[in-house]
Amino acid sequence: HKPLDDEWLSEIKALKEKLSSKYKIDFIGRARKQKEVLGDDFVTERLTVNGQELIYQQVENSFTQPNAKVNINMLEWAQDLCKPLKNDLLELYCGNGNFSIALAGCFNKVLATEISKSSVHSAQYNIAKNNVENLDIIRMSSEEFTQAMNGERTFSRLEGIDLKSYDCQTILVDPPRAGMDELTCDLVANYESIIYISCNPETLERDLDHLTRTHNVKRFAIFDQFPYTHHIESGVFLQRK
Incomplete structure (x- = not known):
């Protein structure tokens, strides 16, 4: 004060x-x-994921996965899920590109969205540092992207991005503790495969009540990102019934 x-x-x-x-x-x-x-308001983190070094700029006061060792396990788990999947990937709430950069090699193209300006800036830096050429990140909230996908609104931020050129059959979401709103849940339910990363078991349970109407849970993982606390990170893989 x-x-x-x-x-x-x-x-x-x-x-x-x-x-x-x-x-x-x-x-x-x-x-x-x-x-x-x-000095700098960021650190540069280097993670070895399945033998590949990935470089991430982590900016102070921006969302990130705080536990590097556990994050590596999460990224390798997600890569294992995506190996048999095809076509393109859509990611909502992508932060600094943590998952989208690690998973870009599993898909033809990746489209990711994030609302935070600082996170999008870091994501663009990380894309260049990791020489990823098939990933586009746009600054939009999940609600705005849902409106764009439904044809309800047009956005200048989508200029140069042809949404119809993507054949996304897989979606990855890593929402904040509040989880997803109902319209975003409806959007997510349109995809064949869903990867849901959650830091709040209560909102995860609520959203799974919605998503399991159309999809079955195939794999579930718990990652102890926050040792010695009651907080837990979860990963769920769902496929259409």
């Missing part, structure tokens, strides 16, 4: 100088309507 004043900045600069002889170190200070960055 206190502003970052000149005294704070002076002390942080002195601490950064003291530690920089041994470490590559960055500082970020936050207060009300204030952000001070000394």
